[in-house]
Amino acid sequence: MDPILIGLLLYLTVMLGVGLYTYRYMKSLDDFVLAGRRLGPWVAAISERASGESAWFLLGLPAAAYAVGFVEFWSVIGIASGILTSWTFIALRLRGQTERYGALTLPDYFEARFDDRTRLLRIVSMLAILFFYLAYVAAQLDGAGQILNASFGIPHWGGMLIGATVVALYTLMGGFLAVAWTDLIQGLLMACVAVILPLVGIAHLGGFGELWSVIAAHDPALLTMDMGKTGSAFLFGVAFAGFSWCFGYLGQPHLLVRYMAIRSVEDVPKGQAIAMGWVLIAYWGAPMIGLVGLAVLGPALDNPDQVMPLLTIALLPGWLAGIMIAGATAAMMSTADSQLLVASSAIVEDIYVRLVRPKTSPEKLVVLSRIVTVVLTLCALTLAFSLREGIYKSVEYAWTGLGSSFGPALVLSLWWKRTTRWGALTGMVGGLVSTIVWKNSAALQGFLDLKAGPVLISAALVIGVSLATSGTTRDAA
Amino acid sequence: MPGSTLIIVVGSWAVLAVLTVVAYRFNRSRRGD
Numbered sequence: 001m002d003p004i005l006i007g008l009l010l011y012l013t014v015m016l017g018v019g020l021y022t023y024r025y026m027k028s029l030d031d032f033v034l035a036g037r038r039l040g041p042w043v044a045a046i047s048e049r050a051s052g053e054s055a056w057f058l059l060g061l062p063a064a065a066y067a068v069g070f071v072e073f074w075s076v077i078g079i080a081s082g083i084l085t086s087w088t089f090i091a092l093r094l095r096g097q098t099e100r101y102g103a104l105t106l107p108d109y110f111e112a113r114f115d116d117r118t119r120l121l122r123i124v125s126m127l128a129i130l131f132f133y134l135a136y137v138a139a140q141l142d143g144a145g146q147i148l149n150a151s152f153g154i155p156h157w158g159g160m161l162i163g164a165t166v167v168a169l170y171t172l173m174g175g176f177l178a179v180a181w182t183d184l185i186q187g188l189l190m191a192c193v194a195v196i197l198p199l200v201g202i203a204h205l206g207g208f209g210e211l212w213s214v215i216a217a218h219d220p221a222l223l224t225m226d227m228g229k230t231g232s233a234f235l236f237g238v239a240f241a242g243f244s245w246c247f248g249y250l251g252q253p254h255l256l257v258r259y260m261a262i263r264s265v266e267d268v269p270k271g272q273a274i275a276m277g278w279v280l281i282a283y284w285g286a287p288m289i290g291l292v293g294l295a296v297l298g299p300a301l302d303n304p305d306q307v308m309p310l311l312t313i314a315l316l317p318g319w320l321a322g323i324m325i326a327g328a329t330a331a332m333m334s335t336a337d338s339q340l341l342v343a344s345s346a347i348v349e350d351i352y353v354r355l356v357r358p359k360t361s362p363e364k365l366v367v368l369s370r371i372v373t374v375v376l377t378l379c380a381l382t383l384a385f386s387l388r389e390g391i392y393k394s395v396e397y398a399w400t401g402l403g404s405s406f407g408p409a410l411v412l413s414l415w416w417k418r419t420t421r422w423g424a425l426t427g428m429v430g431g432l433v434s435t436i437v438w439k440n441s442a443a444l445q446g447f448l449d450l451k452a453g454p455v456l457i458s459a460a461l462v463i464g465v466s467l468a469t470s471g472t473t474r475d476a477a
Numbered sequence: 478m479p480g481s482t483l484i485i486v487v488g489s490w491a492v493l494a495v496l497t498v499v500a501y502r503f504n505r506s507r508r509g510d
Binding site for chain 2: 070073077080081084087088091092223224225268269272273276277279280284
């Protein structure tokens with residue numbers, strides 16, 4: 001049997017084992033969507049990191065660095081800044097306030113914070129979550145197809161089907177608790193891959209000097225961070241465009257829910273330190289995989305999204321390659337499972353329980369959540385078959401949509417007492433709509449990067465409309 | 478590798494490490510909020 005396959009199957013068996021083990025703890029919807037708010041700082045922080053870094057981290061980002069070189073470090077700096085900002089200015093307050101309001105989900109929080117009896121905030125939140133998460137999960141399933149195709153020659157569609165089946169199975173079994181614990185294993189594995197793979201590649205080439213000279217022989221501009229641009233073309237078109245990954249970080253419900261699930265506010269600073277430790281140790285490695293891949297594999301890959309698994313197979317012995325490829329699978333699975341859970345809770349908790357049948361028994365709600373998870377997986381799989389863009393661009397779209405819809409409204413609701421319901425609502429709608437418009441307009445993207453334009457519009461709307469409407473909401477502090 | 482690339486990459490990591498410590502202290506001081 002192929003040793004790579006043995007490594008991968010071992011990993012998938014462990015994941016399903018965790019799902020099976022945590023199955024017994026699923027007694028209520030609170031357990032299913034928030035693990036009963038009992039995650040320690042290590043599980044919460046590494047789970048947040050594993051969910052935050054999707055197939056984008058070990059497939060999309062290396063592919064981008066493979067194509068454009070060191071310029072991708074602007075994205076890395078932006079993402080790392082976003083993670084730090086989010087843990088610093090959102091985690092603590094959101095944890096405290098969601099417990100105070102008894103909120104299980106982000107829409108719960110918005111509705112309680114603004115005392116919204118019209119339910120409009122809840123409905124708009126659900127629409128944004130469903131719309132963008134389906135695209136996001138589809139990109140992860142595409143990643144599963146890429147990994148299994150590059151590693152075992154399985155057809156791309158077959159790889160997507162296998163990825164969807166495994167993710168749906170263990171999410172169904174254990175809910176949030178299974179997802180958080182599998183995330184812990186996956187997050188540690190992803191960090192190992194991001195650190196070990198580029199170091200092995202650099203050693204294989206004969207050191208950093210050799211790596212730089214091989215890359216420079218392909219194109220010296222790949223070693224610069226300005227792509228030969230100067231002035232505003234560099235500032236806005238290169239540096240800010242990469243850095244603007246930062247903004248989306250403030251409004252990703254599948255990450256925010258990790259803050260809400262931490263055992264107590266006392267654990268938040270420790271979780272923050274652990275998460276940032278993970279970033280500082282591991283994040284430089286993802287773009288380096290692309291650069292080392294360029295030096296080792298050459299510049300003529302048909303599909304750059306496969307640079308990581310191909311580099312792994314080229315450099316490592318079979319069993320170790322299997323574990324590394326499991327790490328890339330982990331990146332995909334740990335994000336897709338968290339997103340499926342948030343999307344299913346948006347339907348069951350935010351709509352069914354709150355608006356349709358509030359008195360449904362806890363057992364029935366868990367069953368319903370599982371059915372919805374299966375349906376959403378099938379929808380994402382259908383969408384994945386029609387994806388025409390690579391993983392990087394697909395994730396960028398969904399990331400921006402979620403960040404623009406929720407980020408400004410959330411941060412301002414936590415820190416600015418004058419934020420009003422109408423301000424939050426128009427900010428959310430403005431973020432959602434402007435992302436779709438921006439994505440389909442080359443002129444707007446030429447004016448300002450997709451990841452920055454919609455979030456700025458959303459922030460301006462929250463502030464402007466809040467100032468224009470009388471504030472009758474509860475205090476944030 | 479150009480020196481400017483090295484400075485930006487290593488420098489940004491150093492700044493992030495310092496900010497992480499500052500942010501940790503900030504959040505520890507606000508746990509009672």
